[in-house]
Amino acid sequence: MTLPDPAVLLPRMAAELTRHLQAHRIDTPRFVGIHTGGVWVAQALLAALGREEPLGVLDVSFYRDDFTQSGLHPQVRPSALPFEIEGQHLVLVDDVLMTGRTVRAALNELFDYGRPASVTLVCLLDLDARELPIRPDVVGQTLSLAPDERVKLLGPAPLALERQALASA
């Protein structure tokens, strides 16, 4: 199975996100991308929607639940949310959704900044391997991988998905 081209998925996602936000009567959401791939996807979505606005960036390393197992990534980028979280409608964007643990960490971090009015979850690819009750509102494509396979997003321009074999640990 070949991996989809993000350039094909993004316009569809933008349209679906617009419908979703309208259905939920959300006029002015703020976009937050999860570092690094989620930030690229969020930027591409904003461009597809014709919006120019500051994007929030979240590095969830300090909030991960596997810190004692895998250690701290040395180059944690500072999270930067250039707007109030309190009372805000947010669109949280990640590249590849797998276990849901990254999204769990991102939600915890967001709530340390304030209480958002709502969080809409958008992801480019859903690998359908959730370990937590988390579900995306807008998805580019869902696909299943072999157990020893992973997908990585390359970017920021152009965006491309790459299949990777998991090193046998």
Added chain:
Amino acid sequence: MTPNDAKRPLQLNDQGQLRHFLSLDGLSRELLTEILDTADSFLEVGTRAVKKVPLLRGKTVCNVFFENSTRTRTTFEMAAQRLSADVITLNVSTSSTSKGETLFDTLRNLEAMAADMFVIRHADSGAAHFIAEHVCPDVAVINGGDGRHAHPTQGMLDMLTIRRHKGGFENLSVAIVGDILHSRVARSDMLALRTLGCPDIRVIGPKTLLPTGLEQYGVRVFHDLAEGLRDVDVVIMLRLQRERMQGGLLPSQGEFYRLYGLSTARLALARPDAIVMHPGPINRGVEIESAVADGAQSVILNQVTYGIAVRMAVLSMAMSGQTAQRQLTSESVSEEQI
């Protein structure tokens, strides 16, 4: 490989990650840079409304201070709390040692209380190293200053200060001024500067306050302040350690200030954009003029802020390295049993 393998430095685990933080001696430039990078990201946490991340949730950090300290103790406490650890601070100088309990017994008791990490300050050089090696090898030990030997977190916060204000170390002239002999800060700074590639490290002080063997640090020694300060980018002033000085080393405080005090006029000999640092507490009018300490070139209070971020970095890295080591050890033990 056993935990006491002589080939592996005590501070590192089998994967080369930090596991204790005792001295900057023997740590690579990559590791020091990793500490600085991690501290940089923790600085941002200090600007948030909720200044806390859950990295060390459920862990217990024990600050064991056998020697008085305000700044180091409070910034270690704050660092551990911002990582969501539970923090206990013991001023042992005022408790059990006065009842005759040994260092060994005090620490074993704390270990029995399931502490995950010790931050140790002690007046004897080598105390933290002793504890990491012999007393509690499974607890991550952080040196918060031992005798005249080392104060590695102060050294790293000084490096973070320099990197944030000067961008790097490659083209810098850095002068360390004052009582080098009694200063663990000076030793840690010299080691860190050298490892990080600073090409011109100068040490300025009277002969009686300079230790022997300074050559091994790759520094240039000056006895004349004006000569040593010429065109430097960074001036690190040291506190005159009056309580450690037992006669004979100095004629008087007044004379020390006249010869080695940093005044506005003397600072003018350094580069116009030079920064002035001091580990604190400052003795105004003893080693530094008030106008300099409070002046535009002073970054003394920035150092305190950076100190929290550096300590957060060291605490989290050592905790993760120690945990990883425990897993490695238990895996190799269970393999042997098979």
